[in-house]
Amino acid sequence: MTRTVVTGIGVAAPNGVGLDTHWSSTLRGENAIRRITRFDPSPYPIRLAGEIDFEVGGRLPSRLIPQTDRMTQLALVASDWALADAGADLAGMPSLDAGVITSSSAGGFEFGQHELEKLYSKGPNHVSAYMSFAWFYAVNTGQLSIRHGMRGPTGVFVTEQAGGLDAVAQARRKIRGGHRLMLTGGIDASLCPYGLAAYLASGRVSLGDDPDAAYLPFAQEATGSVPGEGGAILVLEDADAARRRGAEIYGEIAGYGATFDPAPGSGREPTLRRAAEIALADAGVRTEDIAMVFADAAAVPELDRVESDAIVKLFGPHGVPVTAPKSMIGRLSSGAAALDLVDALMALRDGVVPPTVNVRCPAPGYDIDLVIGEPRPARGTAALVLARGYGGFNAAMVVRSAG
Structure with missing residues (x-):
């Protein structure tokens, strides 16, 4: 049976943007949970989160920025890094041989909130035309496919945290079915008042104010998790094909x-x-x-x-x-x-x-x-x-x- 391997990785995480930065911070045990800074969290019971310190300006075409939610911007940049890391020659393969399958939990919540605010405060003529897709669960898959000219299998899994594994598994099926390269993984970013309302509805979020004591998995003092933003995009290929082209393989x-x-x-x-x-x-x-x-x-x-x-x-x-x-x-x-x-x-x-x-x-x-x-x-x-x-x-x- 075809062995499916990871040949490229792009990471956007609260404790590091880029694979090496994230991994070294992880090994040092650096806590990146802190008070929310993207907006004033004072009126809300959730005030802590794992935020990413990252500006997308200069990393994407300027025309894309007003069209996209923060999660999509992060996913686009991470996909650029993952493909560069893999050394993949997309131009040298048929576009139908490469596809994109990602996971999403909420879609472009922050973009959607801003446009709803315009709708109710100024009227429908002030709502961006990009609202039609920027909020949607499948928007990351679509935008990555368009940006990289990948016209093969596409899809999105909306199974919350399990989705990251579900998407990778489906991408593996496509590699086993004969496709040459798949972009997969997941990136989310819902740190906005609208997003906090959704987190609160789950009843599983810590309301603590101490970054060192709010998120305590498996501890007796556990009271819920802390939300965060980010994730990872991976490049999957057939193991034999990856070795033939001399790609670095992270694992199977x-x-x-x-x-x-x-x-x-x-x-x-x-x-x-x-x-x-x-x-x-x-x-x-x-x-x-x-x-x-x-x-x-x-x-x-x-x-x-x-x-x-x-x-x-x-x-x-x-x-x-x-x-x-x-x-x-x-x-x-x-x-x-x-x-x-x-x-x-x-x-x-x-x-x-x-x-x-x-x-x-x-x-x-x-x-x-x-x-x-x-x-x-x-x-x-x-x-x-x-x-x-x-x-x-x-x-x-x-x-x-x-x-």
């Missing part, structure tokens, strides 16, 4: 599984563990082959309990190092799992597990080996990434090192 997308939780109150068990089992079987690896687990890390006690139970049932008590580097940057919605995939590939390359910050120890009874405070040396060639989306979506993905 080796296995994937997805499930959907039963309805609340049904009495049936959550299915995150089943998603992980499917991914392990798809990759053809055993639990003892997994060097580390990148956790979904909801920081909601009942959800943390579900995840820790799933990990313990798979690996045994304290059976595998578990990490949640998103504790440094917040949960990035559809961008979170794509960035975790990147971190997993880098961790396998460097033989190190990045830390979970701010958490002193897991809550009693969780029985997971949470990597806290400092990076930990690791040996192994495979990592498991877990992700859950609001509404019951579960996804799991196994990545394998390039060696």
